[in-house]
Amino acid sequence: MRQIVILGAGTAGTMMANKLYKSLNSGEWRITVVDQHKTHYYQPGFLFIPFGIYKKEDVIKPKADFIPSGVNLIFSSIDRIEANSNKVFLEGGKVLNYDYLIIASGTKTCPEETPGMKDKLWYKEIFDFYTIDGALALQNFFKYWEGGKLVMAITELPYKCPVAPLEFVFLADAYFTEKGIRDKVDITYVTPMSGAFTKPIATKMLSELLKEKNIKVVPDFYIEHIDNDEKKIVSYDNQEIDFDVLTIVPMNMGDKMIERSGLGDDMNFVPTNKETLRSDAFENIFVLGDASNIPTSKAGSVAHFAAEILFENLMSAIEGRPLYAKFDGHANCYIETGFGKGALIDFNYTTEPLPGTFPLPGIGPFGLLENTKMNHYGKVMFRWIYWHILLKGKELPVEPLMSMAGKKTVN
Amino acid sequence: MAQKTYSGKTLEVTNEGYLVNQADWSKEVAADMAKEIGMELTPKHYEVLEYLRKENATGIPLTIRKVGKSGIVDIKGLYDLFPGGPLKFSSKLAGIPKPVSCV
Incomplete structure (x- = not known):
């Protein structure tokens, strides 16, 4: 029996398990999925929780519901991958052998990487909305808040779902308008990038929208630390911004298990060929979703499009053919x-x-x-x-590679 | 595309002033580019520029954080050397393309 092991049962790993289970002969292949958590979160829904649009129950379901019953699902922490011997060591010493490994262990927020973030104001006046706990704490805070300086700040690139902080300030504008206190809320968007978005045409459209909604943008601001006593964020070049409530995108890093396995870059993302989606270091390791270092958005839509390409290339690798499918970063x-x-x-x-x-x-x-x-x-x-x-790996009416059809070129 | 004269040669640059051909770069070109924005380059500046050129050649996107871990300069030091645009100015002076953010 040949073995495929998938590390992570988030969006990427779950899609891949479904695709592979449908296509591979179950008498010949055994598919194993490992994840430490039993709950699957609909992460795009976290954004709506602070504004009371979604409740916790709207964004959670059991992971096991989305993994086919013929797939071996193990709930366990992963100690490390030993890529030279094709082995995965789970916590407690259990060992999984693999012929092919798919790393889909995602990205995590690391508030402890920025001095003063996870300090006395954490979840009191400083919040993230990339975790269920942060989103719920912020919902509770906003319910009773009477106004002041709301600062939305991005710590470091790359981070998951690059448009989420923009959506957050747009939704905050609407929320406080509907509450009748928008005139008492000052909204500022702080980013280490040189504009609202990295690409010029989208930046222009989004900047106009931000202006229309009276949201201030502070670009090129790279946070060095957060001062909890004075309630301000301080940049490496000593700029300061005061806040009454700070919503923040903490630094994103790949899983610590990647670091323990010696497979990551300086932020624990796995160096991956951006076209074939195969690990740069090992021919039988592929990487899907946020866990890789490919230069595109860390987002579920990317994982979905990339899954089709990875699947093609994994089939080619299994059959000993060259990897011909090329991902375009869609x-x-x-x-x-x-x-x-x-x-x-x-x-x-x-x-x-x-x-x-x-x-x-x-x-x-x-x-x-x-x-x-x-x-x-x-x-x-x-x-x-x-x-x-x-999640079930079914077809959507959208091609994996980006199409120029319907797009207008802009000079 | 535009053209600029650095170190006595006419060179192709992008609309934002980044060198089009990385091979056109030399220490003298960097010094002339720095003068344009009122900067004087020290040996420490050149050390950073050489590091950026070497890292850029590997194809892995550069970040401020990565330069800060290089052992040549920390992040605060990088801001002190290239005020107002640590990675943008240093990339321009190193003759490598404008840094891209992974979005």
Whole structure:
């Protein structure tokens, strides 16, 4: 019996387990999935929790519900991978042998990496919304808050779901407007990038939207520490920004297990060929989703598109053929902009987000780089699609590689 | 695309002033580019520029954090050397492309 081991049962690992189970002969292959947590979180939903739009129950389901019963699912922490001997060591000494390994252990927030973040104001006046605990604590804080300086700050690149902090300030604008205290809330968006987004055309559209909503942007701000007594963030070049409540994207790093295995870069992401999705170091290791160092967004949509490519290449590797499928870094992100509207961007390694229609050229129904009600419905529907189609590895009517059809070029 | 004269040669640069051909770079070119923004390069600056060129050649995206761990300079030091744009200015002076963020 040959063995495929998948490390991680998040979005990427779950999709891969479903795809492989459907395609591989179960008499010949045994598929094992390892994860330390039993709960699957719908992470795009965390964003809505601080504003009371989603409850905790809306974003959680048991992981086991999404893994086919013929797949061996183990709940355990992973000690390390020994890639030279094709072995995975679990906590407690159990050893898994593999012929092929798929690393899908994701990225984690590391608030302890920034001095003063996980200090006396943590979850009192400093919050993240990338964890269920942070999102719920913030929901509780906002319920009773009467206004002041709200600062949304990004610590370091890369981070999961690059549009989430933008969505957060758009939703905050709508939330406090509806509460009738928007005039008492000062919203500031702080980023180490030189603009609201890295790509020029999308930055222009988003900057106009931020201005329209009276949200201040402070670019090129690289946080060195947080002063809990004076309640301010301080940058490496000694700029300071005061806050009454700070919502923050902590530094993102790959799993510590990657570091223990000696397979990561300086942020514990696994060096991976950005086209084939195979590990740079080992021919029988592939990497899917946020765990890799490929230069595109850390997001579920990327993992979904990449899963198709990885699957093709894994089949080729098994049959001893060259890896011909090439990933293009395709990402597709709905951006909630508040008041029942949304924007949509679709891009890859080389093509920045452009205006147009999606997925059908000239028809849509979604408008790229446009702020429309239809795009918001896309985001709302997506939660259903996520649980019922995406995780189960079923086809979506969107090609894995980005298409120029329906996009307008901008000079 | 635009052209600029550095170290007595006419060189191709992007609209933002980054060298188009990395092979055009020399210490003298870097010194002339620095003068344009009112900077004087010290041996420490050159040490950083050489490091950036070497790292860039590996194809792995550069980050401020990575330079800060290089052992040549820490992050605060990098800000002191290249005020206002530690990675942007240093990349420009090193003759490598504008740093991309992974978004």
